[in-house]
Amino acid sequence: MTSAGNDTETATAIQKATAGSSVIGPLNFGKDNEGGNPPPSRLTDDTAVECMFCENVYNFRLGDSRDQYLAHLYMVHRLVIADIGEVECVASYSRFWRDKFREHPMEKYCSALLLNHLPDGTPASNEKYFMLSDIEPLDYELRQRLKREMMELVLARHQFERTDRNFNRGCLYCRDLQAETRAEFLEHLYSKHFLLLGKAENLVFVDELIDAVQEKMENLICLFCEKVFKDRPTLKEHMRKKGHKRINPDNKFYDRFFLVNYRNDRLKKPAPTGKQPVPIRARAKESSPFHSEDSDSDWSDWYGEEQPTTCLFCTVAKGKIDELKQHMKVDHNFDFDGQVVGLTFYQRVKIVNYIRRQMHVLRCVQCREEFPSKDELQTHLREAGHYSTGEQQFWDQPEFFFPTYEDDQFLCHLEDDSPDLSDDSSVVISEKVEAKVNPEAESLSLENFRLD
Ligand SMILES: [Zn+2]
Ligand SMILES: [Zn+2]
Ligand SMILES: [Zn+2]
Ligand SMILES: [Zn+2]
Ligand SMILES: [Zn+2]
Numbered sequence: 001m002t003s004a005g006n007d008t009e010t011a012t013a014i015q016k017a018t019a020g021s022s023v024i025g026p027l028n029f030g031k032d033n034e035g036g037n038p039p040p041s042r043l044t045d046d047t048a049v050e051c052m053f054c055e056n057v058y059n060f061r062l063g064d065s066r067d068q069y070l071a072h073l074y075m076v077h078r079l080v081i082a083d084i085g086e087v088e089c090v091a092s093y094s095r096f097w098r099d100k101f102r103e104h105p106m107e108k109y110c111s112a113l114l115l116n117h118l119p120d121g122t123p124a125s126n127e128k129y130f131m132l133s134d135i136e137p138l139d140y141e142l143r144q145r146l147k148r149e150m151m152e153l154v155l156a157r158h159q160f161e162r163t164d165r166n167f168n169r170g171c172l173y174c175r176d177l178q179a180e181t182r183a184e185f186l187e188h189l190y191s192k193h194f195l196l197l198g199k200a201e202n203l204v205f206v207d208e209l210i211d212a213v214q215e216k217m218e219n220l221i222c223l224f225c226e227k228v229f230k231d232r233p234t235l236k237e238h239m240r241k242k243g244h245k246r247i248n249p250d251n252k253f254y255d256r257f258f259l260v261n262y263r264n265d266r267l268k269k270p271a272p273t274g275k276q277p278v279p280i281r282a283r284a285k286e287s288s289p290f291h292s293e294d295s296d297s298d299w300s301d302w303y304g305e306e307q308p309t310t311c312l313f314c315t316v317a318k319g320k321i322d323e324l325k326q327h328m329k330v331d332h333n334f335d336f337d338g339q340v341v342g343l344t345f346y347q348r349v350k351i352v353n354y355i356r357r358q359m360h361v362l363r364c365v366q367c368r369e370e371f372p373s374k375d376e377l378q379t380h381l382r383e384a385g386h387y388s389t390g391e392q393q394f395w396d397q398p399e400f401f402f403p404t405y406e407d408d409q410f411l412c413h414l415e416d417d418s419p420d421l422s423d424d425s426s427v428v429i430s431e432k433v434e435a436k437v438n439p440e441a442e443s444l445s446l447e448n449f450r451l452d
Contacts, residue, residue, distance in 0.1 A: 043146065046059075051073070052077070054077075075120070076119075078130055079106065089146050109136050113128070161204065167207075182200050193245070197209060224244035226251070325337065339388070350395050350397070351395050352408070353404050368390075368394070
């Protein structure tokens with residue numbers, strides 16, 4: 001019942017991926033796990049994560065503590081972390097940078113930007129903000145390293161869970177079962193109760209998954225649609241009738257339980273290179289997005305002229321912004337002005353930077369699917385009709401204050417049509433989520449971790 005082929009494939013990919021040398025020393029998960037202890041389910045202890053810059057401590061297992069920490073970094077330390085959703089272990093990531101920032105100023109590793117507002121949105125002038133992103137080579141390597149280490153851990157854990165015969169857990173529904181193995185348990189849930197969590201060979205951290213499912217049901221929440229019901233019989237009836245006896249595929253919480261989400265293609269993203277438009281954070285002289293081989297002369301020739309602006313979705317460039325907007329309407333069915341009606345200047349900035357960033361990393365702005373090439377992304381955008389600004393939750397993030405490309409002329413043509421300057425719609429993260437020290441964090445034990 002195990003898919004040995006896939007495991008071998010993944011293992012080979014890991015060997016390849018870990019073969020490269022690294023300036024970052026060993027981070028987490030020890031390979032000396034022969035003591036018979038089950039492999040851990042986390043790369044590191046995430047119940048007491050210290051802020052990179054101050055003494056605040058966060059327990060990532062509690063509620064939205066991780067988001068509170070990220071909000072704290074922005075509100076208090078003016079730092080945003082780009083693509084945080086792709087950092088495999090934020091606790092390790094944070095610890096690594098905490099050590100670095102003890103010795104070096106933020107400027108050494110971060111890009112800086114001046115904005116005319118405080119983190120809470122209050123107008124101000126020339127306020128400095130920082131961003132950590134994988135444009136910084138050390139950051140890039142750290143992110144890759146964490147992905148590799150996570151893959152190793154997942155494989156070790158998966159191997160253990162498939163063979164361990166001391167699972168010993170009773171069914172969530174009936175008293176008929178005391179399962180020895182996770183596979184037996186999952187199979188029983190499916191064959192006897194039609195509850196589909198997934199096949200053991202596709203899952204990892206099964207114990208936690210079952211805990212989460214049990215907790216949902218105890219709280220009378222439907223696994224699939226996540227509505228709350230008044231009592232257990234009503235919930236069971238609903239789940240049976242509606243066919244909701246499976247987990248919600250759109251809930252990102254469950255992603256970490258599926259082996260497929262750790263496959264080697266997540267390592268495919270190439271290191272930043274100098275081809276095509278160069279991200280501003282590369283900070284190189286030649287980093288103009290409009291630099292081309294045959295125009296060594298700089299833009300001083302254009303002094304006083306309107307510089308060409310490049311389309312948000314393709315390589316078309318126009319001298320007049322109106323012509324470019326017309327191109328986007330005709331060729332991409334995308335009406336920029338129509339899309340940003342009622343949005344503030346800063347929100348428009350974020351939308352432009354968001355789209356630029358997604359196009360740069362070959363990810364669809366709307367459905368966020370990634371593609372191996374520009375052509376394939378373009379085909380998808382065209383065929384799916386996904387030329388858009390994407391959902392607000394995607395672009396309305398502080399990291400998109402930072403321009404993706406140097407001298408992005410599109411940004412020079414943005415207007416603010418909200419006349420009310422006290423309008424607080426540019427507040428990125430509200431005050432109320434500003435993080436406080438979690439008093440419980442320090443007293444929590446490390447009982448779930450067997451790292452040695
Ligand atoms: Zn802090
Ligand atoms: Zn049962
Ligand atoms: Zn439901
Ligand atoms: Zn275009
Ligand atoms: Zn799409």
